[in-house]
Amino acid sequence: MLEPFQFGFFQRGIIVATLAGALCGLVGVYVVLRSMSYIGHGLSHAVFGGAAVSSVLGVSYFLGAGLWGVLAALMIGRVSARRVIGADAAIGVVTTASFAIGLAIQSRSGSVSRTLDTVLFGNVLGVFRGDVAAIVIVGLVVVALVVAFQRELTFATFDPEVAEVSGVRVAMIDAMLMVVLSATVLVSVRVIGALLISAMLVLPAATSRLMTNSIGRMLWLSPLLGASFGFVGMYASWYADVPSGAVITIVGSTMFAIVYLATDVAKRHAIGKLDEHTALA
Amino acid sequence: MGKQLVRFEHVGCSYGGVPVIDDVEFTVSEHDFVGIVGPSGSGKTTVLRSLLGTLPVTYGQIHRRPDLRFGFVPQVEAVDWSFPATVRDVVTMSVDRPRFRRLDPTLITEIGDLLDRLGIGGLSGRHIRELSGGQQQRVFLARALVQQPDLLVLDEPAGGVDVATRHEILHLLADLHQAGMSILLTTHDINGLAAHLPRLVCFNRTVIADGPPTQVLHPYVLERTYGAPMDVLQHGGMPVVLEHREHRPAQRIAGESS
Numbered sequence: 001m002l003e004p005f006q007f008g009f010f011q012r013g014i015i016v017a018t019l020a021g022a023l024c025g026l027v028g029v030y031v032v033l034r035s036m037s038y039i040g041h042g043l044s045h046a047v048f049g050g051a052a053v054s055s056v057l058g059v060s061y062f063l064g065a066g067l068w069g070v071l072a073a074l075m076i077g078r079v080s081a082r083r084v085i086g087a088d089a090a091i092g093v094v095t096t097a098s099f100a101i102g103l104a105i106q107s108r109s110g111s112v113s114r115t116l117d118t119v120l121f122g123n124v125l126g127v128f129r130g131d132v133a134a135i136v137i138v139g140l141v142v143v144a145l146v147v148a149f150q151r152e153l154t155f156a157t158f159d160p161e162v163a164e165v166s167g168v169r170v171a172m173i174d175a176m177l178m179v180v181l182s183a184t185v186l187v188s189v190r191v192i193g194a195l196l197i198s199a200m201l202v203l204p205a206a207t208s209r210l211m212t213n214s215i216g217r218m219l220w221l222s223p224l225l226g227a228s229f230g231f232v233g234m235y236a237s238w239y240a241d242v243p244s245g246a247v248i249t250i251v252g253s254t255m256f257a258i259v260y261l262a263t264d265v266a267k268r269h270a271i272g273k274l275d276e277h278t279a280l281a
Numbered sequence: 282m283g284k285q286l287v288r289f290e291h292v293g294c295s296y297g298g299v300p301v302i303d304d305v306e307f308t309v310s311e312h313d314f315v316g317i318v319g320p321s322g323s324g325k326t327t328v329l330r331s332l333l334g335t336l337p338v339t340y341g342q343i344h345r346r347p348d349l350r351f352g353f354v355p356q357v358e359a360v361d362w363s364f365p366a367t368v369r370d371v372v373t374m375s376v377d378r379p380r381f382r383r384l385d386p387t388l389i390t391e392i393g394d395l396l397d398r399l400g401i402g403g404l405s406g407r408h409i410r411e412l413s414g415g416q417q418q419r420v421f422l423a424r425a426l427v428q429q430p431d432l433l434v435l436d437e438p439a440g441g442v443d444v445a446t447r448h449e450i451l452h453l454l455a456d457l458h459q460a461g462m463s464i465l466l467t468t469h470d471i472n473g474l475a476a477h478l479p480r481l482v483c484f485n486r487t488v489i490a491d492g493p494p495t496q497v498l499h500p501y502v503l504e505r506t507y508g509a510p511m512d513v514l515q516h517g518g519m520p521v522v523l524e525h526r527e528h529r530p531a532q533r534i535a536g537e538s539s
Contacts, residue, residue: 033364148380155374158364165333165353166375166428213408215365 004238013127013191017234017244018227019135020188024197025204025226026146027184029218030177032205033157038088039076041198042095043185046072048120048194049098052105062134066186072098073178122193122245135187142180146219149173154215191234193245203252204229210256210263229255283311286349286432286463287332292341294324294331300339301327303487309432309465314458317467318475319484320507325467328484329353329436332465352425354435357417357442362410369405372396372423392427399423399453414446419453426457433457435466439474447473471498471522494520 004010031040047069054064072094079090146153155163156173164170185197192200204226208218233248240247285308292305302324309315317325330336332343333351366374372392378384384392396402399419404412409420418438425433438454439447451474458464468474475481476494483489483497483506490497490506498520503511512523 151374151376151378154366154370158361158366158371158374159355161330161335162353162355162375162424164335165351167377209365213365214367215370218365 004235009125009127010238012129012132013244014231014234016127016131016135017191017230017248019139020191021200021204021226021228021230021248022223023135023139023142023184023226024188024200025223026219027142027181028201028205028226029208029215029222030153030157031181031201032209033215036087037198037202039091040181040185040201042076042091043069043073043182044189044194044197045095045099047185047189049102052102056105056109062186066183068098069182069186070179073182074175077174077178120194122189122191122196122243127190131187131190138183138187142184145176145180149176150219153177191244192248193243196245196249199249199252200226200229203249203256207256207259210259225255283313284346285310286346288344290342290344292331292343293339294327294336295339301486305341305487307482307488307491309463311463312461313480314454314464314478315480315482316475316478317465317482317484318471318506319469321469323485325484326436329434329467333434346431349432350428350430352428352430352433354421354425354433354438356437356440357414357421358440366409367406368396368401368409368412368420371409371420372427375424375428395423395427414442415449418442418446418450422453431463433462433464435464437467437469439468439470444473451477476520476522498522
């Protein structure tokens with residue numbers, strides 16, 4: 001059972017998968033509650049474009065894809081703020097353009113395709129020491145920001161107009177969330193993959209939402225679920241010999257389905273008991 | 282009359298270049314209890330937004346007393362009831378606190394006392410969707426009051442609620458006013474809410490009339506405000522507004538069939 005742990009690359013992979021799961025779970029709470037699930041999908045595509053450009057230019061992946069991702073996130077915010085174009089259309093325009101650039105570069109430059117495959121599908125072999133350091137640093141910063149600004153993030157998510165009246169700088173909070181989201185996507189993408197990262201942003205948060213009615217509890221439950229999806233998914237991918245992102249997503253989806261069915265049965269049971277009580281009365 | 286809190290001076294606002302309110306002038310002073318009354322789409326919420334600073338004015342000026350604190354209660358229809366928030370979560374949202382610190386225990390006690398005074402003391406762990414209409418309104422009122430506002434602003438507090446809840450809200454607001462709170466609200470409900478307030482501003486894109494209900498609830502003012510003729514009767518010393526009989530299609534149809 002401990003066989004894969006004797007390999008350094010697997011140790012790095014499972015650390016990054018677990019931390020990425022926790023990080024996506026934490027940020028995903030606000031992504032899901034703001035109905036922004038599509039943005040995670042879009043940003044991962046934007047990062048794909050940035051990764052392709054940085055590969056060709058020979059600059060660091062984190063620098064190139066990071067700047068590209070943050071720029072894309074801020075552009076989405078800017079375009080959707082005009083209200084003439086909805087947020088979903090803004091995400092579609094900005095990120096598909098970025099993805100198309102990535103595809104064009106990939107087709108012209110066969111030498112970088114292995115790295116790009118890793119970005120698209122996630123690969124335990126694509127995780128280096130720098131990835132571990134990056135996710136630890138980004139993770140600590142994101143946790144500090146979410147804890148420090150939890151009230152403002154929650155208020156601006158629930159009721160932006162009243163939050164503004166109450167002194168919360170909503171535009172600043174929204175921009176901070178976009179930057180945090182971009183950084184999360186950037187450091188998680190090598191293990192989970194650009195095509196499946198939106199699942200990791202949505203699944204832990206959506207599963208925890210089914211389990212609790214309080215955002216306070218969601219904020220620790222969702223990272224816990226995300227971390228367990230990452231750990232179990234990465235471990236199972238070793239034996240299944242399937243890309244890590246796919247197995248992590250399957251584990252998360254299965255857990256969501258189980259919790260969904262369990263809470264549905266519990267709700268029916270409660271309604272049944274209420275009916276019984278009413279009939280007796 | 283108390284000191285002036287807010288003064289609108291020839292204020293106009295527009296959405297995307299389309300004027301919504303025009304040349305608005307009125308004041309709100311300390312201990313006022315004012316209702317802005319007018320039909321749907323007349324620009325009442327725009328007046329509140331410009332007052333609260335979430336919508337820039339196109340022209341004119343809004344003078345606010347320096348350091349004026351607002352407590353805003355939005356329309357309940359605008360609330361996302363599926364949001365994972367308990368009563369405690371909603372009320373403490375508006376409480377500013379030092380970063381990385383929990384709420385001060387003294388403040389927690391004060392919030393508990395406020396919830397008790399509003400009659401929702403035992404519900405702090407309940408999800409907001411599990412509450413009755415009146416309880417839900419009290420939660421959002423508590424969130425506004427916990428900021429210790431100088432002026433309480435409510436957008437359609439009686440919108441989408443049943444008669445009993447409307448009475449409950451009206452009595453609650455009257456008690457707060459009695460305790461010294463200054464209140465500004467909007468409503469399109471003349472008989473159920475507006476007629477019970479000490480001062481009304483009849484509004485349709487601009488101020489049509491401003492004064493106590495006995496003075497402003499006049500057929501001429503109401504026709505200009507609502508764009509339809511209305512009768513005003515007196516019942517127990519209070520004005521009761523009725524749609525003009527000749528303009529009631531339902532009655533005409535009933536009359537034709539008999």
